[in-house]
Structure formats: structure tokens, C-alpha cells
Amino acid sequence: MVNVENTICGYEQEIVAWIRKYYKKLGYDKIIEENKKKVPDFVMQRDGKNVRVEIEMYSSSFLKHKHNPEEVDEVLCIVNDAKLFVKTIEIKELKFWYQLDSDDRVDFFLKCPDTLLVNHRTGEQIHHFQDDWLKLSEEEVNETKENLKKDEWWWKNFKKLGS
Numbered sequence: 001m002v003n004v005e006n007t008i009c010g011y012e013q014e015i016v017a018w019i020r021k022y023y024k025k026l027g028y029d030k031i032i033e034e035n036k037k038k039v040p041d042f043v044m045q046r047d048g049k050n051v052r053v054e055i056e057m058y059s060s061s062f063l064k065h066k067h068n069p070e071e072v073d074e075v076l077c078i079v080n081d082a083k084l085f086v087k088t089i090e091i092k093e094l095k096f097w098y099q100l101d102s103d104d105r106v107d108f109f110l111k112c113p114d115t116l117l118v119n120h121r122t123g124e125q126i127h128h129f130q131d132d133w134l135k136l137s138e139e140e141v142n143e144t145k146e147n148l149k150k151d152e153w154w155w156k157n158f159k160k161l162g163s
Helices: 012-025 060-062 104-113 128-132 138-162
Strands: 028-035 042-046 049-055 074-077 087-092 115-118 125-128
Touching: 012 028, 012 042, 012 049, 060 074, 087 128, 104 128, 104 138
Parallel strands: 049 074, 074 087
Antiparallel strands: 028 042, 042 049, 115 125
């Protein structure tokens, strides 16, 4: 069963809100400061020392945004896809909605309130309406899961063919 709270719809602010709530799980003792409009996003404390923390969905975004590595001690991200000159920590507890397997993705759609989902791999924006999912019969839910499994299998094998 998917944990909706640990699934990101596609916005950095969701990660920030999760960190506000669960920073101790990541090894920090407390939040000293939160910056909404400048780098770093947080100043945290670990073992009595201040740590300047920047939040990114993908570590490569740190480079895209042209952040100064001198202003940051650590980058927290969901996907560590680039080698940075600062310590980079992938938050294993968090996943993007499109990283979920087919069963968990359908469970997420059933539980998630109305929202705009963003797929950063494709650039798609999807309007999610929970009522549409809640109206599905059990048979339709199972059929959707099976169709998504076939789609996942196809893409995995397609990628292998292109290698």
C-alpha cells in the first residue's frame, strides 16, 4: 500500500514540507532557519554544527539553477543524477508519483485529492481528479493496474532494445 505522504506530485515545496516534518529522520537535530527565496533553503543543526541545506528534486537541478557550491554544505534530493562538489543525500523515503509501480500508482490515484501532477521525465502535466478514480469498480481498478503493468513491461524492454 502506497504512503501518499511520501509521494511527491511534482513540486519542490512538497519536499520542503516533508522535510519540515521529518528532518530528524534525515539526521538533523533541528531547523535553525528556512529561506523561501534564497540559497540555502534551510540551515539545520546536526551534532551542534550548522549545516546549510539546499533542496532539489534532482541533484542535477543544483547545476541547472547555477547555485554557488560555496553557499551550501549539503543537497537533499529525491533523485541523485549528477555528481556535485557538495555532499548529496538522496531521500530514500520519498518517490515521485511516476516512480511508483502500477499497483501503488493506482492506490495513490485513489487516495490523492484533486491536484496537478507533474512528470519531470516527460514534461507532462496531468490534472488528477480523485472522484474519477473513486467511481471505478473493482474490476476497472484491476484492469487499470494490469494495463499499467503491461505499459511498464513494454517501456523496460523498449529501453533495453535501444541500448
